[in-house]
Each structure stands twice: as C-alpha cells, then as structure tokens.
Amino acid sequence: MKIALDPTPFHHDYSLLELPRVVADLGYEWLQLTPHVDMIPFFNHPKADDDLVAKFKKACSDAGVGIASVLPVLRWSGPDEDAREAAVRYWKRAIQITVDLGVSTMNTEFSGRPEKPEESERAFYRSMEELVPIIEREGLDVLIDPHPDDFVEDGLAAVRTIRGINSKNIGMVIVACHQFHMGGDLDAIMAAAGDMVRLVHVADTMDHHRSHGLRYITNPPGNAVRVHQHLKIGDGDVDWNQFFGGLGKLGFYDRDTVMVSSVFAENENAHEVSRYQLDTIRKYVSEHS
DSSP: OEEEEOOGGGTTTSOGGGHHHHHHHTTOSEEEEOOOTTSSOTTSOOOOOHHHHHHHHHHHHHHTOEEEEEOOOOOTTOSSHHHHHHHHHHHHHHHHHHHHTTOOEEEEEOOSOTTSHHHHHHHHHHHHHHHHHHHHHTTOEEEEEOOTTSSOOSHHHHHHHHHTTOOTTEEEEEEGGGGGGTTSOHHHHHHHHGGGEEEEEEOBOOOTTHHHHTSSOOSSTTOOOOOOOOBOTTSSSOOHHHHHHHHHHTTGGGSSOEEEEOOOSOGGGHHHHHHHHHHHHHHHHHHHO
C-alpha cells in the first residue's frame, strides 16, 4: 500500500514543479496528482505538453517522490452529448499523460447529474465503451468515487455500476468523508465492493444526518445541496476504527493499493496538518493491519 498526499492545499503557494519537493519535505514518499491548472484542470482539456510532463516527472524523481495516482475530473457522464464527447477526448490525453509519467493508477468521479440519472448512466456507459479498450491496452487501473452530486452517490449503487462495466481494470474509490452521502452503511459497502476497492481518501467530515438533519441548515429549506468537508482525522464524525478496520478485513494493506490524505479545509495550517495526517494514518494502519 502506498500512502500519498493530495497537494491541493499547496497549489496556490507553489508552482506545479515545486510540489514534489513540498510533498517530500512533509515526509511523504508518494503524491496524488490532482486537478491542476497547468496539468489536468477540472472539466477542461489537459494543459500540459510533453515537455512539461517530462519536467514534472523529473521533479518527482529529483525529490524522491513517486506519483501514486493521477486524478482527472471530467464530464464523461454528462447528459449533454457535446460535453460528454469532449470529456472523452480529454480523457484520452489524460491517459497519455499518465502513461508518460510512468503511473498505472488513475482515480476519478462518476460525474453526471443526480437529477438525470438515466441520461447520465447512458452517457457513462457510452464513454466506457470507447475508453475501456484504451485503459485495458495501457494496463491502467481506473478507480471511481461516487462523489456527492454525481449521478451515482450511493456506495452499493456504485458497486453495481462498476460491475456492469465488466472490466477488471475498473474499480472503486472510497472517500471516508463522503460516506454519509453513500448510504451510511460503510461495512456493507466495503463487503460488497471487496477487492474492487483499491484507493481510498482519508479526511474527516460531519454527519449531516445527525440532529434530525439540522446539523447543516440551508435556506430556503429543501435546497438540492450536498454538504461535506475534508477535515483532518478526528475533527468530524467518521468512525476511524471502523474505516481502517474494514480496510484491514479487505486485505487492503497487503495489496497494491493507494491511501491518500486529502484534507482541504485547513490551508492556513496545511504543513502541520499534512504531517499530522501521515502520523495518524500510520498509527491506525499499524493497529488494523
């Protein structure tokens, strides 16, 4: 298992090519390449040419940091066909960047629209028909997160949707701080997913169902919003013994898997929080391995 840092909190203070050194200085051996304006931005065409890809790969090597995964977020399930077709083109370039970086794992989100689940599912499988042969040819592992506000949010529904692709190269991401939008029964989700779970994100959040659903209040009532945080371990309601213990039952720690610290809520303390996350993750892993 690789323990990686999501360097998103450092994007505004450091350039793309400085990030590997920041990650190394924080004690991590791996980073996750998340959407960055100079590499693979949210929803739009990748902005890195071959020269910049090579420079980033060298910066990682010079810092002694590996790239555990590449995370694009593109509208490959968008019910708008023009947006979906564009996302597939962007995905092809993102795949090439990943291959050129020497990385074999990508993780992403289902995307699509929850208010248009049938249209989004059709778009998703249409994109899979075009992309899965490329993913399989390149030997990539593409892992998908049922993100809040995607057309698939429920964890068990995510297992079924991924199973329907019928490819061993497609698996599942479990993000600890999304679990209260995933149906809430983490044990059942992990049991159903099994070795489909090959990447997880570690961050805490409040359970928005508590206090009779009044933990978060939006006005007017009934707004179609999904609220969660990416807090450091211990600042929310995630049961960390359940989370790490469940991964232990899956044999997650003994497989070629990735665990990502992804705290976004405390940029002003990002250095201290990143070190705390690494120490705390290692503690829980040692207890549940």
